[in-house]
Amino acid sequence: MATTAIEKRTVRPVCSIAEENDAVILQLEMPGVDKNSIELNIDGDTLSVTGRRPEAEGDRVYLVRERRSGDFRATYTIDQRVDREKVDAKMEHGILTVTLHLKDEVKPRRIEVKAN
Amino acid sequence: MNIVRRTRNGAWDPMGELERIRQEIDEMFDPSARRLFTEGLFERDFSPALDVVEHQDSFSVDVDLPGVDKKDLDISVANNVLTIKGEKRESTESKGKVYRKETWSGSFQRTISLPRGVDAGKIDARMRDGVLTVTLPKMEEAKPRQIAVSVK
Numbered sequence: 352m353a354t355t356a357i358e359k360r361t362v363r364p365v366c367s368i369a370e371e372n373d374a375v376i377l378q379l380e381m382p383g384v385d386k387n388s389i390e391l392n393i394d395g396d397t398l399s400v401t402g403r404r405p406e407a408e409g410d411r412v413y414l415v416r417e418r419r420s421g422d423f424r425a426t427y428t429i430d431q432r433v434d435r436e437k438v439d440a441k442m443e444h445g446i447l448t449v450t451l452h453l454k455d456e457v458k459p460r461r462i463e464v465k466a467n
Numbered sequence: 468m469n470i471v472r473r474t475r476n477g478a479w480d481p482m483g484e485l486e487r488i489r490q491e492i493d494e495m496f497d498p499s500a501r502r503l504f505t506e507g508l509f510e511r512d513f514s515p516a517l518d519v520v521e522h523q524d525s526f527s528v529d530v531d532l533p534g535v536d537k538k539d540l541d542i543s544v545a546n547n548v549l550t551i552k553g554e555k556r557e558s559t560e561s562k563g564k565v566y567r568k569e570t571w572s573g574s575f576q577r578t579i580s581l582p583r584g585v586d587a588g589k590i591d592a593r594m595r596d597g598v599l600t601v602t603l604p605k606m607e608e609a610k611p612r613q614i615a616v617s618v619k
Contacts, residue, residue, distance in 0.1 A: 365570055370564040370566065371564070378570060382533040382597035386596075412522075413521075415517065415579070416518050418518050419516070442596075444597045
């Protein structure tokens with residue numbers, strides 16, 4: 352993915368995705384992000400998550416610098432099974448947990464075959 | 468660690484080796500692509516990333532520790548070495564289908580040699596939004612002093 356110089360550099364958060372109890376659960380590690388600076392959008396089949404990190408104030412003299420700077424951003428493609436109206440998000444200890452509930456009709460249904 | 472790794476049937480596979488090296492270099496630049504292995508060309512383990520910043524009258528150490536509870540952290544200073552130990556627990560024990568797993572859990576440890584002049588008795592540590600910040604104040608004699616010289 353190419354980024355232009357004007358565009359601010361973003362980091363894709365480390366994530367885990369699992370499905371259980373009729374929901375898809377996304378866990379994104381976004382250390383240093385306040386819950387109020389998270390944007391979660393669903394546009395059609397695209398779920399996008401942005402987590403803004405506060406800018407470091409003033410000139411900082413780094414003796415060691417390993418942490419990546421920049422905002423977190425991730426986009427995922429979601430299918431029709433996800434109920435757009437039932438999305439929960441929770442931020443705890445720098446981990447954002449997004450619960451995407453699946454629609455009822457996709458739960459397995461047994462169809463009885465009637466004998467004539 | 469072997470530079471040339473034998474495949475299981477003993478044959479050397481140069482194209483496979485190139486692919487493996489390419490993948491490892493990719494992982495260096497994209498931590499999210501990192502596999503949870505400790506083998507390969509570059510050593511890696513569960514060691515959280517940190518920054519050490521020098522301020523006017525203190526040093527600060529910022530460590531990315533998402534999902535780590537503060538009660539699972541053990542911070543100590545001995546002989547001018549700061550040790551941060553802890554355990555990252557699995558946040559949800561997933562019983563269902565796993566589509567992707569990039570997060571890790573387990574214990575970790577980092578040690579940092581402190582710069583000279585840290586007042587070990589006044590070290591403060593706090594956890595916020597998954598980032599641990601350890602503040603290490605400088606001793607009075609280590610603080611920069613400005614001496615005004617009047618020109619006559």
